[in-house]
Amino acid sequence: MPKCKACESLVGADQSTPAHAALKQTAQREYKSIGWHTGSLRNYVCGDCGAKWMLDIDKQDAHAGWAEDNA
Numbered sequence: 001m002p003k004c005k006a007c008e009s010l011v012g013a014d015q016s017t018p019a020h021a022a023l024k025q026t027a028q029r030e031y032k033s034i035g036w037h038t039g040s041l042r043n044y045v046c047g048d049c050g051a052k053w054m055l056d057i058d059k060q061d062a063h064a065g066w067a068e069d070n071a
């Protein structure tokens with residue numbers, strides 16, 4: 001199924017981008033990143049198109065952000 005427009009806008013989005021209205025959070029966990037800081041990993045599923053997402057929030061990692069969850 002193709003992604004809905006709201007999900008398309010998350011492709012490559014960084015961690016400051018909020019979840020869109022149709023996303024439902026399914027899981028959240030904290031993790032210890034390399035070194036002393038912690039990050040937060042959240043899983044979402046889209047109620048409109050069924051796309052699965054992971055949002056990695058790690059203020060020490062400029063590349064953290066939205067990624068499709070294909071696992």
Ligand SMILES: [Zn+2]
Pocket residue numbers: 003004005006007022046047048049050051
């Ligand atoms: Zn969607």
